[in-house]
Amino acid sequence: MSNKGRAVAWTVAVVSALATAGLVLLLVRADLNAASQAAGVAGTVASLAGLVVSVIALYRGGGSGGAVRVGSGGTLLVGSSTGSAIGKGASVSGPAGTAPAPGTPVAPPSGDVDVAPGGTAAFGHVTDSAIGEDSKRS
Secondary structure: OOOOHHHHHHHHHHHHHHHHHHHHHHHHHOOOOHHHHHHHHHHHHHHHOOOHHHHHHHHHHOOOOOOOOEEOOEEEEEEOOOOOOOOOOOEEEOOOOOOOOOOOOOOOOOOOOOOOOOOOEEEEOOOOOOEEOOOEEE
């Protein structure tokens, strides 16, 4: 979660706690009728806020798994990566690795994948490879 997301989550939690405490205090200090009316208004406001958040989430779209971001120089591998060395100047030596059995399924990330220039993303069977700038297989 981003810093902005954490700030929003904490703000919602604090406001909710204060609203709950206020309703309990109103119930104790005033009468049940006043507390009931205040709770009705608070429930209406909360449901409208939930509707707004839902519409925004639907409008933004995206995969259910969230976005995966690979920065410049970053690497993302999903699935088998037998014998791979990752990074600048990486090298793989020794006997070649064995490839997975044919037909072995590999599920890509469930959300959007954003790869920055200079980044690498592989979703299949990355077998016996050196990944990165000036990398080699010897």
